[in-house]
Amino acid sequence: MDQQTSLDELCVNTIRTLSIDAVQQANSGHPGAPLGLAPAAYTLWQHFLKHNPKNP
Numbered sequence: 001m002d003q004q005t006s007l008d009e010l011c012v013n014t015i016r017t018l019s020i021d022a023v024q025q026a027n028s029g030h031p032g033a034p035l036g037l038a039p040a041a042y043t044l045w046q047h048f049l050k051h052n053p054k055n056p
Contacts, residue, residue: 012038013038
């Protein structure tokens, strides 16, 4: 496993952990979708959703 793959997995697992914490704090909701969609969310933000403050 290379360094980039390890970083990608760490980011996805962090999203999953934060999602579980959010559901727990709200005392409501179901963590299934956030856990399952964490890789998709990471891919979108990492590769497609770019923000340029000079050209919003």
